[in-house]
Amino acid sequence: MGFPGTWMTTSESVVYRVVPKCACSTIGQIMYYSDHGEYFDGDIHDAQSGLHKWALEGSKEPITQNVQNHSSYSFTCVRNPYTRILSSFFDKICGIQRNGRRYRGNLVPQLIQRYGIDVGGPDGTGEFDQIASFRRFLLFARDSIRFRKPMDPDIHWSAMSGHISTFIVNGGTYDRIIWTEDFNAGMQDVLDAIETPHSVELSKVPRFNESAGHGPKRLHPVEDYFDDLSMHLVYEIYKRDFRLFRYDFENPASKAPLGEIDLDEVHAKLGD
Template identity: 80%
Template sequence: MGFPGTWMTESESVVYRVVPKCACSTIGQIMYYSDHGEFFDGDIHDAATGLHKWARDESQALINDNVKSHASYAFTCVRNPYTRILSSFFDKICGIQRNGKRYRGKLVPLLTQKYGIEVGGDDGKQEFDQIESFRRFLLFARDTIRWRRPMEPDIHWSSMSGHVSTFIVNGGRYDKIFWTEAFNDGMGQVLDAITTPHTVDLDTIPRFNESEGHGPKRAHPVEDYFDDLSMHLVYEIYHRDFDLFKYDFENPANKMPVGEIDLDEVHAKLGE
């Protein structure tokens, strides 16, 4: 299976396991800058040069050898499951993507027909009941993850622990897992631990939020979207994410972690 979703700088200064909706655009641009002294002109996910990616055939042998020998510092980044699934809904379901079309073509019509989800009209800008539609989307997300119906789960709402685990199961080991909510602190620790061709000043790095502006603005506080049933569904889908990455399941309003991530625990439980 190898190391899907893994990126590595060309200098092999650092290895990163991408977790969708967890600051991956900013992290990718920082890695690119650390090698080249400039940012990639465009969405870093589109970069076909300047950064090794498992999706590039010519990068796979290099990534495989590096990760299996733990030749470079390896890390990933996680995010509160409540805000992550909300972000996925507004970006991927309600939003128009950068190609000017809906995400995955027929997905939104399917959700409208089978789950009664509204998305703000053809352009995603019309008024609609965000809370009701989001809760219906949660049912759909649960169905894809638990029963793989009416489709396979999408990388943007499949569990973070699922993404993180493939790296471990196939022979990798993380040196650091940090939280999106404490980005500068976590990314700073990564940069302090490695040597890069170009120095990165985190205080001046822009945030590359490529999903921003795709969809409607969230109209309510995070906690308003989650009633008791929604919280139950979220825990059913993401219980390992809450447990391993120390987020607060009991209070959707608290996006901050409530404990420290135990790397040994993560490797033990996700390496099974």
């Protein structure tokens, strides 16, 4: 299986396991800058050079050698499951993607037909009941993850622990897992632990939120989207994420983690 979703600087200063919807655009740009002294011009996900990516054929061998030998500092980044699934909904389901089309072609029309989801019309600009529509999307997300119906789960709303585990199962070891909610402090710890060709001042790094502007603005506080049934569905999907990364399941309004991540526990429980 190798190391899907793994990026590495060309200088091999650091290895990063991408978790979608967890500051991956910003992290990728920081890695790119640390090697080249400039940011990639465009969405870092489109970069075909200047950064090793598992999806690039020429990167597979150096990534495999590095990760299996633990030659470089390796890290990943996680996010509160409540805000992550909400972000996925507004970006991928309600939003028009940067190619000018809906995400995954017929996915949204299928959800409108099967689950009664409303996304604000063809261009996403119409008014719609965001809360009711999101809760119906949650049913779809649960069905795709638990039962792989009506389709396989998408990387943007499948559990973070699933992404993170592939790195461990295939021989990788994490030195750090940082939180999106405390990004600068966590990313600074990563930068302090490595040597890069170009130094990075985090206070000057722009936020490369590639999904911003794709979808409608969220109109309500996070907690308003989750009633008792919605919380049950979220826990059914993301139970391991809440436990391993120390997020508060009981209170959707509480974004911050409740305690430190135990890396030994993560490796033990996700390495099976």
